[in-house]
Amino acid sequence: MNSLSLLTGFVLICLTAAACADGQPAQKRTSRLQSLGEVKALEIKPRALKIRGWKTRNDTKVLFVRTTDLPMFDIHVSFAAGSARDGDRSGLAATTFSLLNEGVPGKDLSAVMATFDGLGAQWDMEIDHDRAMFSLRSLSDPAKRLPAISLLTQILSEPLLSEERLAPVKHELRAALSAEQAEAGYQALQRVKTLLAPDSPYSLPVYGTESGLSAVTRAHVEDFHRRYYAARHAQITLVGDLTVAQAQAISLQISDALPTPPDAFLASATASPSALQTGHLELAQQQQTHIVFAQTSVPRRHADHAALYAAGQILGGGSNNRLMNELRHKRGRVYDVYGANINWAGGAGLVTFTLQTGNSVSAGTAALVRDMLNEFLRDGPTTLELEHLKRRLANRNVLDSASNRQILARLVEINRYDLPLDLDYTVQQVLRLTVADVKNAMDRHLSADRWVSVTAGATVEQQPLPEPEAAPVSEADESMCRADTGFVAS
Structure with missing residues (x-):
């Protein structure tokens, strides 16, 4: 079967499903692709690799x-x-x-x-x-x-x-x-x-x-x-x-x-935040404004690192995080949001969120991001958000640890931060977290009054942010083209 036939068949399936739905409004549409219905949560088992x-x-x-x-x-x-x-x-x-x-x-x-x-x-x-x-x-x-x-x-x-x-x-x-x-x-x-x-x-x-x-x-x-x-x-x-x-x-x-010097001196470096918490870099030729929010966190070996990593991922990791949903999917103001946990020597870590948006809405975007960060610190993640993160990390864990180079990257991290000798250590930590674990870790180490933010772009007249435009999830779900229960993907 050629690609045109496959495309035609798919269109007919969609049209048939839509026609059935319009002709039978009283019948609830609950059908799904059978192959998707059979997907189960991945269970991470200990590896044979020693x-x-x-x-x-x-x-x-x-x-x-x-x-x-x-x-x-x-x-x-x-x-x-x-x-x-x-x-x-x-x-x-x-x-x-x-x-x-x-x-x-x-x-x-x-x-x-x-x-x-x-x-x-x-x-x-x-x-x-x-x-x-x-x-x-x-x-x-x-x-x-x-x-x-x-x-x-x-x-x-x-x-x-x-x-x-x-x-x-x-x-x-x-x-x-x-x-x-x-x-x-x-x-x-x-x-x-x-x-x-x-x-x-x-x-x-x-x-x-x-x-x-x-x-x-x-x-x-x-x-x-x-x-x-x-x-x-x-x-x-x-x-x-x-x-x-x-x-x-x-x-x-x-x-x-290698050389063997008589001393083992290593310079230390610790983070000591200044009193200034905001800054702007004027870049007149920039068409967009770069925005960064950050505050000090915990080092990689800290017991709360996994919980704070999970918090950062829910806020700004992957393609379906809180900041992306609000700023891109609902308002169309950013292309992407990047959340990162940076490890510093000397007993400190750094959590950052970076994005870029149009110069004319940079002030409103920065204010909205600050409000969302503080709301998250106050309320914590939802159970659904944490479960979605666990599923995503479990799936990605399989894909990101197959080759020698990927295994090496994990082993280097274990070596660098003196972690337990387990290639799946980080994801296993996250999979054991509860919503309360994440919220309590944020309460211990993060604070709404410690965010440092910097914007870099051109100063122009500011416009208000557009109102969010998004249909409720249930309506969006019902409007999607679905295959009949008898249809099985091959």
């Missing part, structure tokens, strides 16, 4: 999950070497991190990348405020694995950190910093962080500042690498077609090659 963990003799923490479906493996190595360790030279961490990608003895960057390409390996790097992260995907065949791991080890332990490449790297960081600062959404979120933690490294960009980058020297970089790219500050995570003995050998090879 997480193994150990520490090397140099105190590097290692987690490993063996999978044998594909003849390859993924390794992720991270260090407590993010921009929160910059000290008084903002950009030092990013400069050191970038120089690690500029070559090793006997190989410049082009030769390094050519070697990885020749081995069929994929190399990636990322840095944030807390950690510098390096990942490698390689074939498990010893002929490919051994040279790939050797080069990775050399990059982490013996980078050139050359004076010759220092100026170009700082130039690239300045360009990246300028590109970030040209984005209205980035500026708004960065301003929120400045209001929430004005005296901490989290109020500064990861790539540093112009003055900080100018002050960084090669000697500073070498000292930073020796101090923070040490074995005791490293975490290694592996997933794939390796034996336990092979994974242990890889972790030892990397850990043994």
Whole structure:
């Protein structure tokens, strides 16, 4: 049957259903697709995948999950070497991190990348405020694995950190910093962080500042690498077609090659909100206004983290949250709403809600969002909202943890935040929550008078928000085209 026939058949089914309904108004339409009626709530069962963990003799923490479906493996190595360790030279961490990608003895960057390409390996790097992260995907065949791991080890332990490449790297960081600062959404979120933690490294960009980058020297970089790219500050995570003995050998090879400084000093960073709770960034060329609401929350390991994560998802996660329903589905004022829980070192977390809307209704939108956030803090979620969230997370849990790379991402999170050795730990926590759990956690940690908000856009004459337009759910449901009970999707 071709696509035209399928489309024609579907139209006829819809027209027939509508005609039957119009001809028999007294008969209640309760039919549904049989296949949908057979869908049951997913039960998350313990996996066969076993997480193994150990520490090397140099105190590097290692987690490993063996999978044998594909003849390859993924390794992720991270260090407590993010921009929160910059000290008084903002950009030092990013400069050191970038120089690690500029070559090793006997190989410049082009030769390094050519070697990885020749081995069929994929190399990636990322840095944030807390950690510098390096990942490698390689074939498990010893002929490919051994040279790939050797080069990775050399990059982490013996980078050139050359004076010759220092100026170009700082130039690239300045360009990246300028590109970030040209984005209205980035500026708004960065301003929120400045209001929430004005005296901490989290109020500064990861790539540093112009003055900080100018002050960084090669000697500073070498000292930073020796101090923070040490074995005791490293975490290694592996997933794939390796034996336990092979994974242990890889972790030892990397850990043994890393610097071993005499001290284990790590700079701390905590959030201490300022008195100012609102801000506006005037961006005259912007056609839309970016709006961010945030307040400090709890760190990832806190007992109430799951409840506050659930609250944030109900408010601003997925495509059917409270803010989306009101601002997009009913009023057509936004394209999307993003809710996030950001983890900061030093015993703090951050809950944020970001959106963008037309300049002419930005004030009304921001006021409505504030009212909705405070109403949610006052009343908490409904039972139906929490059940919908549980179903969504349970369904997504299956889809988001099938591949080695997805398993690796979960294992990295467990390693980073020292969570229980369970790939489904977070979703299991949420599935056990009650409405009272969520409401009590919000009462303990969030407050209506602690919201910090920032708008970034052009100041124009304000218009009132349109009234919401939405039919009741029952009417909308009854107006949808439904298949007859005898129709079974195939």
